Amino acid sequence: MHSDVVISVKNLTKTYRIFSHPGDRIKQALTLGRVHFHQEFTALKDVSFEIKKGETVGIIGRNGAGKSTLLQLICGILKATNGTVQANGRIVALLELGAGFNPEFTGRENVYFQGALMGFTKAQMDERFDGIADFAEIGEFMEQPVRTYSSGMFVRLAFSTAMHLTPEILVVDEALAVGDAGFQKKCFDRIDAVRERGGVVLLVSHSMEQIAHHCDRAILLEGGTVAFAGKPTEAIHRYMALFNGPRDQECAIGNVQDFSTDDKLMNRPSYNPAETRWGDRKSTILDACLVQNGIEDPPFLILGVRTELKFWSICHVDSEKLVFGLAIKSRTGAMVLATNSRFLLGPGEPLKQMAGTKLCTSFFFTPFFEPGDYLVSIGVTSEMGTGLLAHDRRYDAIILNLRAPQPNDENSNASLSCRVDVIQAPAAIGR
Amino acid sequence: MRASGLNPSRIVSDIWRHRYLIGQLIKRDVLLRYRGAMFGVFWIFLSPLLMLAIFAFIFGQVFQTRWPAQNNGPPFWLLLYSGLITFNIFAETVSRAPASVRGYPSYVKKIIFPVHILPVVPLGVALVHGAFNFLILVAALAWVGGLHSHLVLFPLLLLPVLLLALGLSWFVAAWGVFIKDMTQILPVFVQMLMFLSPVFYPISAVPAALRPIYHYNPLGIVIEASRAVVIGQAIDWSAWAMALGFCLVVSVLGYAFFQHSREEFADAL
Numbered sequence: 001m002h003s004d005v006v007i008s009v010k011n012l013t014k015t016y017r018i019f020s021h022p023g024d025r026i027k028q029a030l031t032l033g034r035v036h037f038h039q040e041f042t043a044l045k046d047v048s049f050e051i052k053k054g055e056t057v058g059i060i061g062r063n064g065a066g067k068s069t070l071l072q073l074i075c076g077i078l079k080a081t082n083g084t085v086q087a088n089g090r091i092v093a094l095l096e097l098g099a100g101f102n103p104e105f106t107g108r109e110n111v112y113f114q115g116a117l118m119g120f121t122k123a124q125m126d127e128r129f130d131g132i133a134d135f136a137e138i139g140e141f142m143e144q145p146v147r148t149y150s151s152g153m154f155v156r157l158a159f160s161t162a163m164h165l166t167p168e169i170l171v172v173d174e175a176l177a178v179g180d181a182g183f184q185k186k187c188f189d190r191i192d193a194v195r196e197r198g199g200v201v202l203l204v205s206h207s208m209e210q211i212a213h214h215c216d217r218a219i220l221l222e223g224g225t226v227a228f229a230g231k232p233t234e235a236i237h238r239y240m241a242l243f244n245g246p247r248d249q250e251c252a253i254g255n256v257q258d259f260s261t262d263d264k265l266m267n268r269p270s271y272n273p274a275e276t277r278w279g280d281r282k283s284t285i286l287d288a289c290l291v292q293n294g295i296e297d298p299p300f301l302i303l304g305v306r307t308e309l310k311f312w313s314i315c316h317v318d319s320e321k322l323v324f325g326l327a328i329k330s331r332t333g334a335m336v337l338a339t340n341s342r343f344l345l346g347p348g349e350p351l352k353q354m355a356g357t358k359l360c361t362s363f364f365f366t367p368f369f370e371p372g373d374y375l376v377s378i379g380v381t382s383e384m385g386t387g388l389l390a391h392d393r394r395y396d397a398i399i400l401n402l403r404a405p406q407p408n409d410e411n412s413n414a415s416l417s418c419r420v421d422v423i424q425a426p427a428a429i430g431r
Numbered sequence: 432m433r434a435s436g437l438n439p440s441r442i443v444s445d446i447w448r449h450r451y452l453i454g455q456l457i458k459r460d461v462l463l464r465y466r467g468a469m470f471g472v473f474w475i476f477l478s479p480l481l482m483l484a485i486f487a488f489i490f491g492q493v494f495q496t497r498w499p500a501q502n503n504g505p506p507f508w509l510l511l512y513s514g515l516i517t518f519n520i521f522a523e524t525v526s527r528a529p530a531s532v533r534g535y536p537s538y539v540k541k542i543i544f545p546v547h548i549l550p551v552v553p554l555g556v557a558l559v560h561g562a563f564n565f566l567i568l569v570a571a572l573a574w575v576g577g578l579h580s581h582l583v584l585f586p587l588l589l590l591p592v593l594l595l596a597l598g599l600s601w602f603v604a605a606w607g608v609f610i611k612d613m614t615q616i617l618p619v620f621v622q623m624l625m626f627l628s629p630v631f632y633p634i635s636a637v638p639a640a641l642r643p644i645y646h647y648n649p650l651g652i653v654i655e656a657s658r659a660v661v662i663g664q665a666i667d668w669s670a671w672a673m674a675l676g677f678c679l680v681v682s683v684l685g686y687a688f689f690q691h692s693r694e695e696f697a698d699a700l
Contacts, residue, residue: 079694242619
């Protein structure tokens, strides 16, 4: 085994014995296991992979694919039926929100207790406590029983505590689904810090955005076996295909050309090379730019000036009900604008297109955000039932630099759209 | 069963390694029981005091019971109480053992946790209560004028009972995970054992034909020995040493059994 391999899983199999009646377990034990009273359920079959230092690995799959069983085996909570798991380093696991927290005790008491669970002494926890409290941002609730917490506060405290226990292997199972965008951003910053220290992060999530964004690699589990392991975008792509019929799957993986061909967006000055991209590629985005005052790709946008976001896409197969989306978020992850063509155009004629058609989509908006850097995400999807099926989503593909209008800027109509009045109030008000 | 599980020094080091965590769990358990009560933690003192007061009234005033073959020294109700201190440590530990692991499925399934220390917690809590009971005993003895220097041996004499309680707890906690009925069976078993142990009477009061059985009951030996120091009589050290040896074996076997079966816990819970 190489020294930089942190987790090594070999031919891992987990079979649960299911007893229909608790007495059956005793009967079987009394016969020394010669007579079988149980049924078997195999949750994992012959799973093998290695995770090296500094990797963040996403684990995706449908419900019941064996994700949680795999994590529990890696943590040593479950015993493997066959095969081996080797994990070198201190494992901090967030398998269930607030497991090990006692609702009757205060946040502070629970933090110290969590520390004790991981083998930290009181003195070591004293050092960490302020950091935990600052990160969790729950203020005076720290001294209140945990049962009075909202689920958001709960997850903040649990995550904050876990992150301050200096994990070498961090295992997170769906725990980040709660918590607002700002907090999630903070968490992922910490996760990235773990990775930079040479630690390993294992992330189970149903949020493909998180997987695509933060993982170096993804493992797709299906029916207890590894269906795919490799690039996150590819894993997500195959995962999404699992929800369609076999014919669609073939089409999705087979006929469609690679993303990178004909991509002009990459050469734009506003392009963000750290974008993440995924979808089934039935349509792809070829190019995009921001336009303000008739200038394409200006070095910065001026606050309060009408802006156009244009993007060109091509349909590779006949498409019905196309939906184009736009989202703008701040560097800290707060969404400031999110909309799509279905919402803006209303329930009119669906955007139906033949294979080979190129489309140009323009969103018009007036940025009234605080000056600073923003990340623009664009996407082409199709309406499927109540949800959207992603063809090509490009997260954080464009960097938008917003500036306050200077007195000598022309065309600035910020003062027309936003106004302030300061008048003296009658004496009776404000007492 | 792995041979390493049968090594007593390993058990000690294993428990010692997690002493802080065990301490925290015991503290939590004790505090949680009294949290929210008007008198709070005072109940830890108040409830044995009330019990002793009732004993003093019933056996001292109403029945005017005397300990067999005893003319002077502490009154009956105090001797009864001293036996109960020992027995209660055992009883409290063992009756709570079946739920000690079963009651914390999230510790077994959701976090990385040294599960084998869970059955140690009820013993620790019982010892906390036992310590307060002992303080009350000392105070009461001083009050009735029967305080004896031998009394310092009392805590030491409990050692076999602690080992026995711990060993049985490991067995019962493991069974309790698979068999829910254990939580119902154990209190009945413990109640039965109370009457079969010389808590309310000395072994000398048992018919001679049955007496050998009592000599093999480690619980009885310890109760007798601890009562002897209260009265100021000599202790049967050879019987006590035998009890200690037996209890040591029970605890080691209990630990080994627990470690052997814990692999199945997560599947069963």
